[in-house]
Amino acid sequence: MRRRLFLAFQYPVAIPGVSMANFLRTALNARLAEEGGGNGGVPARRGIPPKEFRELLKSKMALLKMDESFAGRYLNDGFSGGEKKRAEILQMAILKPEIAVMDETDSGLDIDALRVVSDGVTALAGPDLGVLIITHYNRILNYIKPHFVHVMVGGRIVHSGGPELALELENKGYDWMREKQEVDS
Secondary structure, three states, rough: OOOOEEEEEOOOOOOOEEEEHOHHHHHHHHHHHHHOOOOHHHHOOOOHHHHHHHHHHHHHHHOOOOOHHHHHEOOOOOOHHHHHHHHEEEEEHOOOEEEEEEEEOOOOOOHHHHHHHHHHHHOOOOOOEEEEEEEOOHHHOOOOOOOEEEEEOEEEEEEEOOHHHHHHHHHHHOOOOHHHHHHHH
């Protein structure tokens, strides 16, 4: 978060023994310390007060339709795929990055979890948060409307377009894009 960049992993790692609440408060306090403004880089305050953090956590968990008991669970330990993804969206909501890179966020989600996670991303994205979603499937784009779609082949962006490009890929597959890449090369 030093550079205000957030990465949501396809397979988030479990950290037994570290509760969601403790992890989030520690991460938020570290970010606040980096933003500090006192003399000589000394943080202007010691971090978010516990009561203020609990209120913030509760409001962000409500946004993601998460039970409050979730905050006491160990980070990703025993979480379902949907719970892991919600936990990442919760981290984004608390830490407020400027850019979020989301790798295969739709991987392993059932339809209900996909909707909740998509709603959370949509609620957070905007002028203060740019989101890059990496996906192989159009499914998440039924809920999150992209501004731009870029196609990568061999590690290079070979084609860009609007949301209609995702629909075209869904209908035609990627082979025509690979063939076009070979002709253009």
